[in-house]
Amino acid sequence: MNQYIEETKKGLVHTYNRFPVVLEKGEGVYLYDTDGKKYLDFAAGIAVCGLGYGNQELNQALKAQIDCLTHTSNLYYNTACGRAATALRRISGMDRVFFTNSGAEAIEGALKAARKYAWKKGTGRYEFIAMEHSFHGRSIGAVSVTGSEAYRTPFEPLLPGVKFAEFNNLDSVKAQLTDKTCGIILEALQGEGGINRGTQEFMEGIRKLCDQEGILMICDEIQCGMGRTGEMFAWQSYGTKPDIMAMAKAIGSGLPVGAFAMTEAVAEYSLEPGDHGTTYGGNPLACAAVAKTVEIFEREEIVSHVRETGAYLTERLGKLAAETDEILDCRGIGLIQGMKMKRPVGEIIHAALEKGLLVISARDNVLRLLPPLIIEKEHIDEMIEKLKSVL
Numbered sequence: 001m002n003q004y005i006e007e008t009k010k011g012l013v014h015t016y017n018r019f020p021v022v023l024e025k026g027e028g029v030y031l032y033d034t035d036g037k038k039y040l041d042f043a044a045g046i047a048v049c050g051l052g053y054g055n056q057e058l059n060q061a062l063k064a065q066i067d068c069l070t071h072t073s074n075l076y077y078n079t080a081c082g083r084a085a086t087a088l089r090r091i092s093g094m095d096r097v098f099f100t101n102s103g104a105e106a107i108e109g110a111l112k113a114a115r116k117y118a119w120k121k122g123t124g125r126y127e128f129i130a131m132e133h134s135f136h137g138r139s140i141g142a143v144s145v146t147g148s149e150a151y152r153t154p155f156e157p158l159l160p161g162v163k164f165a166e167f168n169n170l171d172s173v174k175a176q177l178t179d180k181t182c183g184i185i186l187e188a189l190q191g192e193g194g195i196n197r198g199t200q201e202f203m204e205g206i207r208k209l210c211d212q213e214g215i216l217m218i219c220d221e222i223q224c225g226m227g228r229t230g231e232m233f234a235w236q237s238y239g240t241k242p243d244i245m246a247m248a249k250a251i252g253s254g255l256p257v258g259a260f261a262m263t264e265a266v267a268e269y270s271l272e273p274g275d276h277g278t279t280y281g282g283n284p285l286a287c288a289a290v291a292k293t294v295e296i297f298e299r300e301e302i303v304s305h306v307r308e309t310g311a312y313l314t315e316r317l318g319k320l321a322a323e324t325d326e327i328l329d330c331r332g333i334g335l336i337q338g339m340k341m342k343r344p345v346g347e348i349i350h351a352a353l354e355k356g357l358l359v360i361s362a363r364d365n366v367l368r369l370l371p372p373l374i375i376e377k378e379h380i381d382e383m384i385e386k387l388k389s390v391l
Protein backbone atom coordinates (compact mmCIF):
# COMPACT_ATOMS: atom_id res chain seq x y z
CA MET A 1 0.00 0.00 0.00
CA ASN A 2 2.80 2.43 0.93
CA GLN A 3 4.33 2.20 -2.52
CA TYR A 4 1.15 3.62 -4.11
CA ILE A 5 0.90 6.31 -1.47
CA GLU A 6 4.51 7.43 -1.92
CA GLU A 7 4.23 7.53 -5.68
CA THR A 8 0.95 9.46 -5.58
CA LYS A 9 2.24 11.98 -3.06
CA LYS A 10 5.36 12.61 -5.11
CA GLY A 11 3.48 13.03 -8.37
CA LEU A 12 0.55 15.24 -7.53
CA VAL A 13 0.08 18.83 -6.48
CA HIS A 14 -0.49 18.69 -2.75
CA THR A 15 -4.15 19.75 -2.70
CA TYR A 16 -5.62 16.93 -0.61
CA ASN A 17 -4.85 15.50 2.79
CA ARG A 18 -5.75 11.95 1.87
CA PHE A 19 -6.34 9.17 4.36
CA PRO A 20 -3.53 6.59 4.25
CA VAL A 21 -5.65 4.03 2.45
CA VAL A 22 -5.43 2.77 -1.13
CA LEU A 23 -8.85 1.64 -2.28
CA GLU A 24 -8.91 -1.00 -4.95
CA LYS A 25 -12.35 -2.45 -5.36
CA GLY A 26 -15.96 -2.08 -4.32
CA GLU A 27 -18.93 -4.37 -3.92
CA GLY A 28 -22.36 -3.19 -2.85
CA VAL A 29 -21.82 -0.84 0.09
CA TYR A 30 -18.33 -2.11 0.90
CA LEU A 31 -14.91 -1.03 -0.30
CA TYR A 32 -11.66 -2.98 -0.11
CA ASP A 33 -8.12 -1.64 0.09
CA THR A 34 -5.02 -3.16 -1.49
CA ASP A 35 -4.40 -5.19 1.69
CA GLY A 36 -7.87 -6.68 1.37
CA LYS A 37 -9.25 -4.79 4.37
CA LYS A 38 -13.00 -4.25 4.16
CA TYR A 39 -14.69 -0.89 4.78
CA LEU A 40 -18.36 -0.12 5.27
CA ASP A 41 -18.85 2.94 3.11
CA PHE A 42 -20.79 5.87 4.57
CA ALA A 43 -19.19 8.40 2.24
CA ALA A 44 -20.12 7.10 -1.24
CA GLY A 45 -17.26 9.02 -2.83
CA ILE A 46 -18.87 12.20 -1.42
CA ALA A 47 -22.46 11.46 -2.39
CA VAL A 48 -21.55 10.15 -5.84
CA CYS A 49 -21.99 6.39 -5.68
CA GLY A 50 -25.71 6.31 -4.94
CA LEU A 51 -26.00 2.84 -6.46
CA GLY A 52 -23.00 1.61 -4.49
CA TYR A 53 -20.34 -0.43 -6.22
CA GLY A 54 -20.33 -3.21 -8.76
CA ASN A 55 -23.88 -2.70 -10.05
CA GLN A 56 -23.83 -5.19 -12.90
CA GLU A 57 -26.61 -3.58 -14.91
CA LEU A 58 -24.84 -0.22 -14.82
CA ASN A 59 -21.46 -1.76 -15.58
CA GLN A 60 -22.82 -3.70 -18.55
CA ALA A 61 -24.40 -0.55 -19.97
CA LEU A 62 -21.10 1.31 -19.64
CA LYS A 63 -19.10 -1.53 -21.18
CA ALA A 64 -21.50 -1.71 -24.09
CA GLN A 65 -21.21 2.04 -24.63
CA ILE A 66 -17.40 1.86 -24.52
CA ASP A 67 -17.45 -0.78 -27.22
CA CYS A 68 -19.81 1.36 -29.26
CA LEU A 69 -18.56 4.94 -28.98
CA THR A 70 -17.21 7.13 -26.17
CA HIS A 71 -16.72 10.52 -27.77
CA THR A 72 -18.21 12.53 -30.59
CA SER A 73 -17.86 16.23 -29.58
CA ASN A 74 -20.91 18.45 -29.67
CA LEU A 75 -20.61 19.02 -33.41
CA TYR A 76 -22.80 15.93 -33.83
CA TYR A 77 -25.66 14.16 -32.11
CA ASN A 78 -25.13 10.84 -30.34
CA THR A 79 -27.54 8.15 -29.22
CA ALA A 80 -27.10 8.56 -25.45
CA CYS A 81 -27.25 12.33 -24.95
CA GLY A 82 -30.93 12.72 -25.78
CA ARG A 83 -31.88 9.77 -23.59
CA ALA A 84 -29.96 11.26 -20.66
CA ALA A 85 -31.54 14.68 -21.17
CA THR A 86 -35.04 13.16 -21.32
CA ALA A 87 -34.34 11.24 -18.11
CA LEU A 88 -33.12 14.33 -16.24
CA ARG A 89 -36.02 16.43 -17.51
CA ARG A 90 -38.45 13.80 -16.31
CA ILE A 91 -37.07 13.59 -12.77
CA SER A 92 -36.34 17.31 -12.34
CA GLY A 93 -39.33 18.92 -14.01
CA MET A 94 -36.89 21.22 -15.82
CA ASP A 95 -37.24 21.76 -19.55
CA ARG A 96 -33.71 22.09 -20.93
CA VAL A 97 -30.47 20.46 -19.90
CA PHE A 98 -26.81 21.22 -20.64
CA PHE A 99 -24.30 18.48 -19.81
CA THR A 100 -21.01 19.32 -18.11
CA ASN A 101 -18.16 17.23 -16.74
CA SER A 102 -18.39 18.24 -13.09
CA GLY A 103 -20.38 20.07 -10.48
CA ALA A 104 -18.28 23.22 -10.57
CA GLU A 105 -18.79 23.39 -14.31
CA ALA A 106 -22.54 23.02 -13.85
CA ILE A 107 -22.43 26.02 -11.50
CA GLU A 108 -20.38 28.03 -13.99
CA GLY A 109 -22.95 27.32 -16.66
CA ALA A 110 -25.83 28.17 -14.33
CA LEU A 111 -24.23 31.55 -13.54
CA LYS A 112 -23.64 32.24 -17.23
CA ALA A 113 -27.22 31.26 -18.07
CA ALA A 114 -28.52 33.70 -15.44
CA ARG A 115 -26.25 36.51 -16.65
CA LYS A 116 -27.32 35.93 -20.25
CA TYR A 117 -30.97 36.01 -19.23
CA ALA A 118 -30.53 39.41 -17.59
CA TRP A 119 -28.47 40.66 -20.53
CA LYS A 120 -30.98 39.59 -23.12
CA LYS A 121 -33.85 41.06 -21.15
CA GLY A 122 -31.85 44.26 -20.97
CA THR A 123 -32.24 44.60 -17.21
CA GLY A 124 -28.65 45.58 -16.48
CA ARG A 125 -28.68 43.05 -13.66
CA TYR A 126 -25.54 41.04 -12.97
CA GLU A 127 -25.17 40.51 -9.22
CA PHE A 128 -25.66 37.23 -7.40
CA ILE A 129 -26.75 36.67 -3.84
CA ALA A 130 -25.21 33.53 -2.37
CA MET A 131 -25.40 32.04 1.12
CA GLU A 132 -22.88 31.95 3.91
CA HIS A 133 -21.46 28.46 4.44
CA SER A 134 -22.55 27.39 0.97
CA PHE A 135 -20.31 25.29 -1.25
CA HIS A 136 -20.51 25.45 -5.02
CA GLY A 137 -17.16 24.15 -6.29
CA ARG A 138 -13.60 25.24 -6.94
CA SER A 139 -13.46 27.03 -10.28
CA ILE A 140 -13.26 30.82 -10.10
CA GLY A 141 -16.97 31.44 -10.69
CA ALA A 142 -18.03 28.68 -8.31
CA VAL A 143 -15.57 29.82 -5.64
CA SER A 144 -16.90 33.36 -6.04
CA VAL A 145 -20.35 32.24 -4.85
CA THR A 146 -19.03 29.87 -2.17
CA GLY A 147 -19.71 31.14 1.34
CA SER A 148 -16.36 30.33 2.88
CA GLU A 149 -13.60 32.92 3.14
CA ALA A 150 -10.91 30.27 3.42
CA TYR A 151 -11.84 29.00 -0.04
CA ARG A 152 -12.11 32.48 -1.55
CA THR A 153 -9.50 34.80 -0.09
CA PRO A 154 -6.31 33.38 -1.68
CA PHE A 155 -7.86 33.69 -5.13
CA GLU A 156 -9.16 37.23 -5.01
CA PRO A 157 -10.14 39.30 -6.87
CA LEU A 158 -13.04 37.02 -7.75
CA LEU A 159 -16.22 37.54 -9.75
CA PRO A 160 -17.53 41.03 -8.99
CA GLY A 161 -21.07 41.56 -7.78
CA VAL A 162 -21.44 38.59 -5.42
CA LYS A 163 -23.08 39.26 -2.06
CA PHE A 164 -23.52 36.89 0.82
CA ALA A 165 -26.58 36.47 2.99
CA GLU A 166 -27.30 34.35 6.01
CA PHE A 167 -28.87 31.00 5.13
CA ASN A 168 -32.41 30.60 6.50
CA ASN A 169 -32.67 34.34 7.11
CA LEU A 170 -34.89 35.98 4.53
CA ASP A 171 -34.31 39.48 5.90
CA SER A 172 -30.60 39.01 5.41
CA VAL A 173 -31.23 38.05 1.77
CA LYS A 174 -33.50 41.05 1.25
CA ALA A 175 -30.81 43.31 2.70
CA GLN A 176 -28.45 42.22 -0.11
CA LEU A 177 -31.01 42.74 -2.85
CA THR A 178 -30.38 45.64 -5.25
CA ASP A 179 -31.72 46.66 -8.64
CA LYS A 180 -28.66 44.89 -10.05
CA THR A 181 -29.41 41.47 -8.52
CA CYS A 182 -29.81 38.87 -11.25
CA GLY A 183 -30.08 35.65 -9.26
CA ILE A 184 -30.04 33.95 -5.87
CA ILE A 185 -28.02 30.76 -5.63
CA LEU A 186 -28.45 28.27 -2.81
CA GLU A 187 -28.51 24.64 -1.73
CA ALA A 188 -31.83 23.52 -0.22
CA LEU A 189 -29.65 21.51 2.15
CA GLN A 190 -26.09 22.67 2.66
CA GLY A 191 -23.78 19.65 2.59
CA GLU A 192 -20.20 20.84 2.97
CA GLY A 193 -21.48 23.75 5.07
CA GLY A 194 -22.48 21.48 7.96
CA ILE A 195 -25.69 19.66 6.87
CA ASN A 196 -28.00 22.64 7.23
CA ARG A 197 -31.54 22.25 5.95
CA GLY A 198 -33.40 25.16 4.48
CA THR A 199 -36.64 25.90 6.31
CA GLN A 200 -39.95 25.79 4.46
CA GLU A 201 -40.43 29.47 5.19
CA PHE A 202 -37.01 30.39 3.82
CA MET A 203 -37.29 28.38 0.61
CA GLU A 204 -40.77 29.74 -0.07
CA GLY A 205 -39.58 33.23 0.76
CA ILE A 206 -36.72 32.97 -1.75
CA ARG A 207 -39.08 31.71 -4.45
CA LYS A 208 -41.51 34.55 -3.79
CA LEU A 209 -38.77 37.16 -3.71
CA CYS A 210 -37.41 35.96 -7.05
CA ASP A 211 -40.87 36.09 -8.61
CA GLN A 212 -41.55 39.58 -7.28
CA GLU A 213 -38.21 40.96 -8.44
CA GLY A 214 -38.06 39.09 -11.74
CA ILE A 215 -34.79 37.42 -10.78
CA LEU A 216 -33.72 33.80 -10.99
CA MET A 217 -33.66 31.18 -8.27
CA ILE A 218 -30.72 28.86 -8.81
CA CYS A 219 -30.66 25.63 -6.81
CA ASP A 220 -27.44 23.69 -6.39
CA GLU A 221 -28.64 20.08 -6.13
CA ILE A 222 -25.20 18.61 -6.72
CA GLN A 223 -24.90 17.01 -3.29
CA CYS A 224 -28.44 17.00 -1.89
CA GLY A 225 -30.06 15.87 -5.16
CA MET A 226 -30.62 12.47 -6.78
CA GLY A 227 -32.69 10.95 -4.01
CA ARG A 228 -30.48 11.68 -1.05
CA THR A 229 -33.02 13.62 1.00
CA GLY A 230 -35.89 11.25 0.24
CA GLU A 231 -37.00 13.38 -2.71
CA MET A 232 -35.45 13.07 -6.15
CA PHE A 233 -34.27 16.67 -5.70
CA ALA A 234 -34.20 18.45 -2.35
CA TRP A 235 -36.21 21.48 -3.54
CA GLN A 236 -39.13 19.19 -4.36
CA SER A 237 -40.09 18.74 -0.70
CA TYR A 238 -40.60 22.53 -0.47
CA GLY A 239 -42.49 22.84 -3.74
CA THR A 240 -40.14 25.68 -4.71
CA LYS A 241 -39.19 24.88 -8.27
CA PRO A 242 -36.06 26.80 -9.24
CA ASP A 243 -35.51 28.58 -12.54
CA ILE A 244 -32.10 27.02 -12.97
CA MET A 245 -30.66 24.02 -11.21
CA ALA A 246 -27.25 22.39 -11.07
CA MET A 247 -26.71 18.66 -10.78
CA ALA A 248 -23.66 16.38 -10.71
CA LYS A 249 -22.26 13.81 -8.28
CA ALA A 250 -24.80 10.96 -8.16
CA ILE A 251 -26.36 11.53 -11.59
CA GLY A 252 -23.60 9.49 -13.26
CA SER A 253 -22.93 6.97 -10.48
CA GLY A 254 -19.19 7.67 -10.62
CA LEU A 255 -18.68 8.72 -14.21
CA PRO A 256 -17.57 12.36 -14.28
CA VAL A 257 -20.71 14.18 -15.35
CA GLY A 258 -22.77 17.15 -14.29
CA ALA A 259 -25.56 19.20 -15.77
CA PHE A 260 -27.39 22.45 -15.40
CA ALA A 261 -30.99 22.71 -16.37
CA MET A 262 -33.49 25.51 -16.79
CA THR A 263 -37.15 26.13 -17.38
CA GLU A 264 -38.40 27.02 -20.83
CA ALA A 265 -39.14 30.56 -19.61
CA VAL A 266 -35.43 31.01 -18.85
CA ALA A 267 -34.21 29.15 -21.92
CA GLU A 268 -36.17 31.48 -24.17
CA TYR A 269 -33.98 34.41 -23.07
CA SER A 270 -30.78 32.59 -22.20
CA LEU A 271 -27.89 30.71 -23.81
CA GLU A 272 -27.82 30.53 -27.60
CA PRO A 273 -25.46 28.84 -30.07
CA GLY A 274 -21.96 30.17 -29.49
CA ASP A 275 -22.59 31.28 -25.89
CA HIS A 276 -21.39 28.20 -24.09
CA GLY A 277 -19.77 24.86 -24.77
CA THR A 278 -17.53 22.05 -23.61
CA THR A 279 -15.70 19.40 -25.59
CA TYR A 280 -16.61 16.43 -23.41
CA GLY A 281 -19.97 17.53 -22.01
CA GLY A 282 -22.76 15.29 -23.24
CA ASN A 283 -20.38 12.58 -24.40
CA PRO A 284 -21.96 9.17 -25.01
CA LEU A 285 -20.23 7.40 -22.13
CA ALA A 286 -21.19 9.90 -19.45
CA CYS A 287 -24.70 10.14 -20.87
CA ALA A 288 -25.10 6.37 -20.94
CA ALA A 289 -24.24 6.46 -17.23
CA VAL A 290 -26.86 9.15 -16.55
CA ALA A 291 -29.60 7.42 -18.57
CA LYS A 292 -28.94 4.06 -16.90
CA THR A 293 -28.64 5.59 -13.43
CA VAL A 294 -32.02 7.29 -13.75
CA GLU A 295 -33.57 4.13 -15.17
CA ILE A 296 -32.36 2.10 -12.19
CA PHE A 297 -33.41 4.80 -9.70
CA GLU A 298 -36.93 4.78 -11.08
CA ARG A 299 -37.37 1.05 -11.51
CA GLU A 300 -35.87 0.14 -8.13
CA GLU A 301 -37.74 3.01 -6.42
CA ILE A 302 -34.55 4.23 -4.81
CA VAL A 303 -36.20 7.41 -3.52
CA SER A 304 -38.78 5.57 -1.43
CA HIS A 305 -36.03 3.23 -0.24
CA VAL A 306 -34.14 6.33 0.96
CA ARG A 307 -37.21 7.52 2.86
CA GLU A 308 -37.47 4.22 4.63
CA THR A 309 -33.80 3.67 5.43
CA GLY A 310 -33.37 7.40 6.10
CA ALA A 311 -36.07 7.32 8.77
CA TYR A 312 -34.36 4.33 10.35
CA LEU A 313 -30.98 6.07 10.24
CA THR A 314 -32.47 9.18 11.87
CA GLU A 315 -33.95 7.04 14.63
CA ARG A 316 -30.71 5.12 15.28
CA LEU A 317 -28.62 8.31 15.32
CA GLY A 318 -31.08 9.95 17.71
CA LYS A 319 -30.79 6.98 20.07
CA LEU A 320 -27.01 7.01 19.83
CA ALA A 321 -26.95 10.73 20.59
CA ALA A 322 -29.10 10.12 23.68
CA GLU A 323 -26.65 7.48 24.91
CA THR A 324 -23.50 9.57 24.68
CA ASP A 325 -22.53 13.14 25.43
CA GLU A 326 -20.03 13.02 22.53
CA ILE A 327 -22.81 14.00 20.08
CA LEU A 328 -24.02 17.57 20.51
CA ASP A 329 -26.77 17.49 17.89
CA CYS A 330 -28.12 15.53 14.93
CA ARG A 331 -29.09 17.19 11.64
CA GLY A 332 -30.08 16.16 8.17
CA ILE A 333 -32.68 14.02 6.54
CA GLY A 334 -32.85 10.81 4.55
CA LEU A 335 -29.36 9.58 3.77
CA ILE A 336 -27.59 12.92 4.19
CA GLN A 337 -27.04 13.23 7.91
CA GLY A 338 -24.70 15.07 10.21
CA MET A 339 -23.80 15.06 13.86
CA LYS A 340 -22.03 17.88 15.62
CA MET A 341 -19.37 16.27 17.75
CA LYS A 342 -17.72 17.33 20.99
CA ARG A 343 -14.30 15.87 20.15
CA PRO A 344 -12.48 17.02 16.98
CA VAL A 345 -14.25 15.19 14.18
CA GLY A 346 -10.94 14.37 12.43
CA GLU A 347 -9.97 12.08 15.32
CA ILE A 348 -13.26 10.24 15.07
CA ILE A 349 -12.94 9.78 11.33
CA HIS A 350 -9.45 8.31 11.65
CA ALA A 351 -10.56 5.98 14.43
CA ALA A 352 -13.56 4.88 12.35
CA LEU A 353 -11.27 4.18 9.41
CA GLU A 354 -9.22 1.87 11.63
CA LYS A 355 -12.44 0.02 12.47
CA GLY A 356 -13.37 -0.29 8.81
CA LEU A 357 -15.93 2.49 8.54
CA LEU A 358 -15.67 5.36 6.06
CA VAL A 359 -17.27 8.63 7.19
CA ILE A 360 -16.43 12.23 6.37
CA SER A 361 -16.66 15.67 7.92
CA ALA A 362 -18.43 18.93 7.23
CA ARG A 363 -17.98 22.44 8.55
CA ASP A 364 -18.75 23.14 12.19
CA ASN A 365 -17.12 19.93 13.49
CA VAL A 366 -19.87 17.85 11.96
CA LEU A 367 -19.51 14.17 11.20
CA ARG A 368 -21.16 13.70 7.80
CA LEU A 369 -22.85 10.48 6.69
CA LEU A 370 -23.51 9.95 2.98
CA PRO A 371 -23.93 6.22 2.43
CA PRO A 372 -24.77 4.68 -0.93
CA LEU A 373 -28.54 4.98 -1.32
CA ILE A 374 -28.88 1.21 -1.58
CA ILE A 375 -27.93 0.57 2.04
CA GLU A 376 -30.19 -1.65 4.11
CA LYS A 377 -31.06 -1.45 7.80
CA GLU A 378 -28.45 -4.07 8.65
CA HIS A 379 -25.73 -1.77 7.27
CA ILE A 380 -27.04 1.06 9.43
CA ASP A 381 -26.87 -1.25 12.45
CA GLU A 382 -23.31 -2.19 11.52
CA MET A 383 -22.36 1.48 11.16
CA ILE A 384 -23.89 2.33 14.55
CA GLU A 385 -21.95 -0.51 16.23
CA LYS A 386 -18.69 0.66 14.68
CA LEU A 387 -19.34 4.29 15.56
CA LYS A 388 -20.24 3.32 19.13
CA SER A 389 -16.95 1.50 19.51
CA VAL A 390 -15.13 4.61 18.30
CA LEU A 391 -16.97 6.95 20.64
Ligand SMILES: *Cc1c(COP(=O)(O)O)cnc(C)c1O
Pocket: 102, 103, 104, 105, 107, 135, 136, 137, 138, 187, 191, 192, 220, 221, 222, 223, 224, 248, 249, 258
Ligand atom coordinates in the same frame (compact mmCIF):
# COMPACT_ATOMS: atom_id res chain seq x y z
C1 LIG B 1 -19.36 18.75 -4.79
C2 LIG B 1 -20.17 19.97 -4.91
C3 LIG B 1 -19.93 20.91 -5.93
C4 LIG B 1 -18.77 20.82 -6.87
O1 LIG B 1 -18.79 19.68 -7.67
P1 LIG B 1 -17.45 19.17 -8.38
O2 LIG B 1 -17.89 18.03 -9.23
O3 LIG B 1 -16.51 18.77 -7.29
O4 LIG B 1 -16.91 20.31 -9.17
C5 LIG B 1 -20.79 21.99 -6.03
N1 LIG B 1 -21.83 22.13 -5.18
C6 LIG B 1 -22.08 21.26 -4.20
C7 LIG B 1 -23.26 21.47 -3.31
C8 LIG B 1 -21.25 20.16 -4.02
O5 LIG B 1 -21.49 19.30 -3.01
